[in-house]
Amino acid sequence: MPELPEVETIKLGLQKRINGLEIKKILINSQKSFIGEPGLVKNKKVINIWRRGKVLGIDLENNLSLMFHLKMSGQLILVKGQKDPLGENKFMGGHPTKDMKGEMPNKHTRIEFLFSDGSNLYFNDQRKFGWVRVVATNKIEEESFFKKLGPDPLGEKFNLRELKDNLYKHPKTAIKVAILDQTVVSGIGNIYACEACFLAGVDPRKRVGELGDEEFKKLYQAIIKVLKNGIKYGGSSKTHFVDAQGNKGFFLDHAFVYGKDKKDCKKCGVKIKKIKLGGRGTYLCPNCQS
């Protein structure tokens, strides 16, 4: 599920709500979802929450961090305790299946964190691909996982030059497959890759080596724009995604191609086509993207 905008949306939701709170208890319902020693983070205060690419991090006061990757179906939902200073205890329910009414925990709740104010953070993950791990805060950059990670497209250092250099390492790869590669640029997933190619007017099947300067520039701008738009609409809720308060996101209502198979292109009226590229469903407008 979550790509950069979804993880960012969760981050923003958690930032104001759990910063300064202490983790009082951890319940692990799925062993494989939690990597590390839970006892090490018990009774520790949250001091910072960050995101890089699709990874969310919670820093604790003792130089340890919790790192989350939500993969396809992960959710992080905070249900406030009795105290609710922000008056935002309007839990809408993060239910991935019809038979669930949004009560927490549910049968997909893999990890539960109880905080000092009575709030509960639920890590739900239907498919169990996601994980939480305990890492030393000052060693995160050395993690093999992070070393390989390309620049975050919403980071200050991200620029056209770097994107181009990284893309050029894969001259024969289809451009959409290339921007999905997290070592090229981090945070783009299938939805936003399709949308970025559309906004840039580039056929996703076109090889990196076939792109001209103007196309690289358009793509660079499209990536930033589409991700910012994703955040603006609170992310994409195709099936699972909900933010930290359990609310859905509405980016897909504003999408041009993703999931619009056989519908008319909003720009030119031609039917949107669905193809398979790099093993993933890929949507494009045959007229707008060349």
Add this chain to the structure above:
DNA sequence: CACTTGACCTGTCCGC
């Protein structure tokens, strides 16, 4: 090196 397939899991949807 590029591309495909399968694996990891659970669930939905569509066609017969």
Add this chain to the structure above:
DNA sequence: TGCGGACAGGTCAAGT
């Protein structure tokens, strides 16, 4: 209604 197959926001590893 049941059953089989394809597919789903992501990443890895292995094989061609």
